[in-house]
Amino acid sequence: xxxxxxxxxxxxxxxxxxxGWLTANHLARALDEKFAASTAKPYSITLIESPNIPTVGVxxxxxxxxxxxxxYFGISESELIKRCxxxxxxxxxxxxxxxxxxxxxxxxxxxxxxxPQIESEEALxxxxxxxxxxxxxxxxxxxxxHLVQAGLAPKKxxxxxxxxxxxxxxxxxxxKFSELLAENATQRxxxxxxxxxxxxxVKNNAGGIAYLLTENGQRIEAExxxxxxxxxxxxxxxxxxxxxxxxADEIFTDTAIATQVAYSSIxxxxxxxxxxTAHRAGWIWDIGLxxxxxxxxxxxxxxxxxxxxRETLAHYIGLEDQNNLLTEPRKIPxxxxxxxxxxxxxxxxxxxxxxxxxxLEATGLLMFDKTAQLLAQMLSEADSTSLTLSxxxxxxxxRFNQQLCSVWEGVFDFIKLHxxxxxxxxxxxxxxxxxxxxxxxxxxxxxxxxxxQLPSQIDLRPGVFNxxxxxxxxxxxxxxxxxxxxxxxxxxxxxxQQRSIMQAHLASLNKVLMPHRELIEKVxxxxxxxx
Amino acid sequence: MAHALHTLNENEHKDYKxxxxxxxxxxxxxxxxxxxxxxxxxxALEFPLVVVKNSETGAFTLCAIQGLKPETNLYCGRExxxxxxxxxxxxxxxxxxxxxxxxxxxxxxxxxxxxxxxxESGEALFDAEGNKSQFLExxxxxxxSHTEMAGQTMQLMNLLEHYELLHAQAIxxxxxxxxxxxxxxxxxxxxxxxxxxxxxxxxxxxxxxLALIYAIQQSLKQINRLIVRTHG
Ligand SMILES: Cc1cc2nc3c(=O)[nH]c(=O)nc-3n(C[C@H](O)[C@H](O)[C@H](O)COP(=O)(O)OP(=O)(O)OC[C@H]3O[C@@H](n4cnc5c(N)ncnc54)[C@H](O)[C@@H]3O)c2cc1C
Numbered sequence: 001x002x003x004x005x006x007x008x009x010x011x012x013x014x015x016x017x018x019x020g021w022l023t024a025n026h027l028a029r030a031l032d033e034k035f036a037a038s039t040a041k042p043y044s045i046t047l048i049e050s051p052n053i054p055t056v057g058v059x060x061x062x063x064x065x066x067x068x069x070x071x072y073f074g075i076s077e078s079e080l081i082k083r084c085x086x087x088x089x090x091x092x093x094x095x096x097x098x099x100x101x102x103x104x105x106x107x108x109x110x111x112x113x114x115x116p117q118i119e120s121e122e123a124l125x126x127x128x129x130x131x132x133x134x135x136x137x138x139x140x141x142x143x144x145x146h147l148v149q150a151g152l153a154p155k156k157x158x159x160x161x162x163x164x165x166x167x168x169x170x171x172x173x174x175x176k177f178s179e180l181l182a183e184n185a186t187q188r189x190x191x192x193x194x195x196x197x198x199x200x201x202v203k204n205n206a207g208g209i210a211y212l213l214t215e216n217g218q219r220i221e222a223e224x225x226x227x228x229x230x231x232x233x234x235x236x237x238x239x240x241x242x243x244x245x246x247x248a249d250e251i252f253t254d255t256a257i258a259t260q261v262a263y264s265s266i267x268x269x270x271x272x273x274x275x276x277t278a279h280r281a282g283w284i285w286d287i288g289l290x291x292x293x294x295x296x297x298x299x300x301x302x303x304x305x306x307x308x309x310r311e312t313l314a315h316y317i318g319l320e321d322q323n324n325l326l327t328e329p330r331k332i333p334x335x336x337x338x339x340x341x342x343x344x345x346x347x348x349x350x351x352x353x354x355x356x357x358x359x360l361e362a363t364g365l366l367m368f369d370k371t372a373q374l375l376a377q378m379l380s381e382a383d384s385t386s387l388t389l390s391x392x393x394x395x396x397x398x399r400f401n402q403q404l405c406s407v408w409e410g411v412f413d414f415i416k417l418h419x420x421x422x423x424x425x426x427x428x429x430x431x432x433x434x435x436x437x438x439x440x441x442x443x444x445x446x447x448x449x450x451x452x453q454l455p456s457q458i459d460l461r462p463g464v465f466n467x468x469x470x471x472x473x474x475x476x477x478x479x480x481x482x483x484x485x486x487x488x489x490x491x492x493x494x495x496x497q498q499r500s501i502m503q504a505h506l507a508s509l510n511k512v513l514m515p516h517r518e519l520i521e522k523v524x525x526x527x528x529x530x531x
Numbered sequence: 532m533a534h535a536l537h538t539l540n541e542n543e544h545k546d547y548k549x550x551x552x553x554x555x556x557x558x559x560x561x562x563x564x565x566x567x568x569x570x571x572x573x574x575a576l577e578f579p580l581v582v583v584k585n586s587e588t589g590a591f592t593l594c595a596i597q598g599l600k601p602e603t604n605l606y607c608g609r610e611x612x613x614x615x616x617x618x619x620x621x622x623x624x625x626x627x628x629x630x631x632x633x634x635x636x637x638x639x640x641x642x643x644x645x646x647x648x649x650x651e652s653g654e655a656l657f658d659a660e661g662n663k664s665q666f667l668e669x670x671x672x673x674x675x676s677h678t679e680m681a682g683q684t685m686q687l688m689n690l691l692e693h694y695e696l697l698h699a700q701a702i703x704x705x706x707x708x709x710x711x712x713x714x715x716x717x718x719x720x721x722x723x724x725x726x727x728x729x730x731x732x733x734x735x736x737x738x739x740x741l742a743l744i745y746a747i748q749q750s751l752k753q754i755n756r757l758i759v760r761t762h763g
Contacts, residue, residue, distance in 0.1 A: 158584040158715060160699070526588045530692075531699055531717065 009043040012220060014198055014212070014235065015228030016049030018059055018174060018365060019351025021181035023226055023372040025073045028189035030376035047185070048212075048220070050197040055178060056230060056352065058258050058332065060287045060294045061089060061274045061362035062169040064113050067162045069369050075184050077161035078527035083180050085289040086172035087520055088155070089113075091148045091273035092361065097283075097422055098477060109136060109476030110148060110273065111361075113167035115468045116141035119501070123494040124454065128480045131495025137475035140499050143506045148273050153519035156512050161528045165509060169362075171274065171287045171294075201225070201239030201347075208345030209235060226375075227349040231356065236339055236349035246337040247412050250438055251419075252429060253282045253358045254334050257309055258296035260326040261317060266291075272516045276360065277316065278422075280304065281429040284316050285359065290520060292326055298334075298358055303429040306331065334358055338408045343397045348375055355408055360418060363411050366464055371404060403462075410463030413443045417470070420447075421477040450474065452482050536627060539639045541661045547641070549666070550653035555621045557644060559608025562598030565620045567680035568687055571743050573616040575750035579757070582688065582697055582717040591688040591697070591717065593747070596757065599704060599711050605760045613760075619677050626670050628678055637678065639671060690740055694731060696723050704754065706761050719748040 011027060013020050024047050031043055070080060080086050091112040098107035118124050118141055127140055138145035144166045147154065155164035185191040197215040204210035212220040227235035236242050248254065275286040282299035297313040304312075313329060314322060338355025342348060350371045357363050378396050419433040420443070436444060446459050455474065457467045514522075537543075558564065563583060566574050571593075574580060578595035585592050595618055598604040606612050607621065625642040641648060641656075654666040663671070691697050698720040702713040724744065727735070735741040 158586060158589055522589075526590070529584060529589055529591070531695075531697060 008041070009224070010222040011043060011045045011224045011226065012212070012222040013045070013047040013226040013228055014049075015230060015351065015353070016047055016178065016182065016193075017055035017228060017230055017351060018178050018181070019230075019353070019368040019372075020047055020049070020226075020228035021178055021185055022069070022365070022369055023228055023350050023375070024185040024191045025181055025189060026069070026369075026372040026376040027379070028185055028191050029073055030380040032189065034380040041190075044192065045190075046192040046194060046222075047182075048194050048196050048198065051195045052197055053230075055175070056332065057174055058256070058294070058296065059174045059359070059362075059364050060171050060289070061092075061285070061359070062172070063362055063366045064167050064169045066169055066365060066369060069373070071162050073181075073184055074188060075180065076528075076530065078523055080170065080172070080177075080180065081520065081523045082527075084170075084172040084176040085291060086170045086177075087270050087289055088153055088272055088516060089169045089171050089274060090144055090154050090166060092276050093148070093271075093273045094276050094278070094418070094476065096278040097276075097418065097424070099424055099426075107478075109472070110138045110145045111469065111472040111476065112138055112142055112144040112148065113169065114142050114144040115167075116471060117502075119498060120494070121454070122490065123498050125483055126490045126492060126494035127498070128454075128475075128483055130490070130492035131498070132475075132478075132480060134492065134496070135499055138472060140495055140502065143502050143509060146502070146506050147509065147513065150510070151269050151272060151515050152509070152513040153272065153516045154513075155519070157514065157519060157522050157528075159528075160531045165513065171289055173289060196220075198229075198234060201235045203239060206345060207240070209239060209347050223346060225347045227347060227353045228351045229353050231335065231352045233339070233349060233353040235347050236342070236344065236353055240344055240347060242344060243340040244337055245340055246335075247357070248336055250412060250416050250440065251336040251358060252300035252302060252432065253298045254336065255301050255306070255309070256296050256298045256332045256334055256358075257306075257313055257329045258294070258327075258332060259313070259317075259329040261293045261295050261321050262324040262326055263292065264321065264324060267517075269515065270517045270520065274362070278424065279312050279316075280427045281309075283360065284313065286316075298360070300429055303427060303432075336412075338405075340405075341401045342371070342404050343375075343400045348400075350375070354404075357408075357411055357415055360415050361411075361465070363415070363464075367407070367411065370407065370464060374400060374403065406461050407463040409440070409442070410461040410465060413440055413446070413461075414463075414465045414469065414473075416440070416443055417473055418477075421474070421479050450479075450481055452484075454481055454483070534625075534642050534644045536629060536640045536642055538629070538631075539626075539641050539656070541657055541663075544641065545657055545661060546650045547656045548649060548651065548653035549625060549641075549656065550647055550649070552647060554609065554612055555607040555617070555624070556646065557607075557624050558597075558621055559604050560602045561607070562596065562601055562603055563594040564597050564618045566593045566595050566618055567677065567684045568593075568743060569676075569680050569683070570616075570619060571746050574618060575746040575753070577614045577616050577753060577756065578750065579753045580747045580750040582691070583715055590685070591692060593684055593688065596713075596754070599706070599713075599757050599761055605757055619673065619680075623670070623673055623677060626674055628674050639674065687740060687743060690735070691719075691744070694723070694727065694735075696720050696744065698723075702754070704758060706758050718751060719744055721748065724748070 013024055024045060028045055035041055091110045094109050096106050100106055131140055154166040154168040186193050198212045199215050201209045201212050209225050225235055270288040277284045281303035284297045287294040295317060297309050299309045310329060334356060336357055342354045351368050378400060420439060422430055424430040432438060449459060455467060455470055566580060574595050578597060580593060580595055582591050583594055597606050606614055625644050625647045627640045627642060628637045629640045631638050655664050656667045658664055696719055697717040700716060700718045702716060704711045
């Protein structure tokens with residue numbers, strides 16, 4: 001099928017959730033750059049969204065790489081903060097993921113965004129053998145965990161947009177975020193938007209998609225179809241019948257119930273971390289925005305009834321705040337796993353249409369952002385001046401599928417890591433997670449090695465979670481390698497020094513950082529400078 | 532600067548006098564002094580001019596560097612103010628303009644600094660009939676032109692920002708054994724300036740901004756004067 005050189009390559013995105021609009025922005029930006037010199041754009045990008053099917057409407061936690069994407073799209077940080085009720089996120093605080101301590105206190109650890117500042121491997125070994133008694137891993141090797149505990153923002157007001165003294169991401173209102181992305185794509189980057197409901201995709205002989213059929217019988221043709229239709233996976237799953245690789249036997253949580261809670265007073269402090277509190281059969285998220293919190297329970301329906309889950313959520317929210325619910329708690333089914341391929345023929349799936357893992361590490365946006373970026377990069381790097389070649393390149397497709405598969409596998413192992421290290425014994429849910437039959441071979445291999453050795457980057461698949469992320473979880477869960485202590489004679493001295501360095505750094509930051517809500521209010525009033 | 536600000540009032544301040552201070556002791560612990568557009572050519576001959584962010588609003592502000600470290604000033608509070616040009620912001624003291632929250636009118640205020648303001652000695656603010664003294668009239672004129680120029684200066688800052696002519700630069704200075712580094716400072720981005728589109732250049736030339744921009748850029752050389760003074 002050889003289209004005339006003059007005809008435009010049509011890219012059609014189905015779905016206007018976060019995934020659809022992130023994809024639209026990435027592609028429009030990258031192709032705009034690639035074809036900046038040409039007089040006529042050799043491509044068009046259209047996003048189609050059903051006026052009747054709502055977006056999933058959750059997804060309020062992000063990871064730091066979102067800052068790069070926003071900056072790249074040309075969206076200003078002040079705009080994001082003002083329009084999306086956004087707040088700063090510096091950590092996920094894990095509460096109760098191990099049994100309570102002997103004094104009854106909750107077990108708590110923090111997965112912060114700053115890399116640990118480990119001065120030397122000796123210092124880390126010293127902490128593992130001795131220093132852990134004095135202070136936990138994050139508190140010893142970072143200042144950020146202290147900042148979060150003190151409720152301080154990660155940046156100075158006079159720092160430029162997207163810059164901070166610590167690494168950070170955002171919490172925001174998912175619906176408002178989609179709106180902002182949509183406005184940017186359509187008004188600044190030339191993406192077309194159409195409200196149409198697609199009845200189905202129709203296959204061609206080559207195993208790709210010939211056209212989309214709308215509810216009112218209209219045909220939509222394109223050279224590239226991007227499926228951002230959410231969990232229903234309209235094109236990759238339903239039309240092309242791609243194999244789905246379920247991870248339900250590794251990750252048992254399969255249902256969420258989400259709600260929103262208004263602050264009891266407008267002066268309430270805003271947490272600078274996502275709070276992730278474990279319960280009998282899963283966990284509860286708690287995300288602080290400016291006027292409200294997003295709260296939801298994630299659970300395994302095999303191990304907990306819906307009534308129990310609702311009860312557990314209500315108990316967490318507390319009697320007082322029950323009156324401040326802004327939305328009825330809404331049940332959302334979740335299906336863990338991913339498709340065997342993500343790009344087949346002329347169809348690429350991005351978003352929940354390509355796979356899903358429960359939201360423990362805010363992997364959703366991260367994955368879709370990365371995928372959209374990868375696709376944009378591949379399309380704009382290919383040296384052909386028309387897109388026709390790159391769109392049909394089997395080699396690009398293979399690379400894309402291999403890379404993403406590896407990323408997804410790494411993500412599932414990383415989520416599983418949070419559960420399988422727990423010694424909680426209050427339900428079959430936690431006991432089943434400890435059963436090694438529910439671990440992937442790669443995870444078994446890593447954990448076996450880490451039993452006696454320090455983790456290192458080469459143990460991990462190339463992916464989105466790196467060594468630092470694994471260290472925070474592993475050591476945060478009090479799983480410390482049994483290191484050969486013969487060579488060790490520092491008796492906690494090195495980690496003591498490490499703590500003093502952090503204390504000194506912290507003292508200087510205490511002087512220049514302000515409380516989280518205060519900074520957010522200042523940004524609302526004055527905005528941040530771009531430089 | 533912890534002194535209170537009072538709206539000037541001919542009854543309350545009838546007997547007030549302001550003593551002159553050519554050493555500008557009030558700024559002895561301030562290393563950055565605000566500069567307005569009409570002062571740029573004079574100030575640039577003696578002080579490095581840089582842009583910093585106002586810590587309250589984040590807005591870009593043009594300042595002369597008068598000290599190489601926070602809370603030091605190599606000109607003010609010394610035996611003698613040893614430069615030809617005195618920034619207007621120094622000369623205004625102890626007067627200031629403030630917007631009345633209710634009427635939105637600008638009001639003349641006096642800073643209650645006992646070192647400068649009292650009833651004993653100095654320039655009288657009002658005469659026996661309660662009319663403004665010549666001294667006060669002059670100060671008011673100064674305040675008014677300062678406020679007018681503040682608007683122009685803000686426009687210049689907006690232009691610099693709009694055409695991306697500012698960039699952050701840490702200034703590192705070695706003086707003897709000491710190493711001083713300044714951050715949070717923005718200077719003219721020379722590369723951007725050199726590659727401005729012709730129509731933008733013409734526009735900046737015609738509205739007078741271009742000459743000011745070059746003067747600000749050149750003024751950085753004056754950092755050497757400060758280094759010499761630190762040693763002296
Ligand atoms: C409980 C829960 C919590 C989560 N928390 C986080 C988090 O903290 N952080 C994070 O990053 N992610 C999180 N996620 C994931 C995140 O919410 C989603 O991945 C994200 O919203 C992207 O969704 P999407 O765009 O793929 O799909 P959706 O939001 O479902 O959008 C689908 C779009 O497709 C359109 N569409 C569907 N069918 C048709 C059709 N036939 N014709 C035309 N249009 C159609 C719809 O109109 C809609 O616009 C969470 C998910 C869940 C379930």
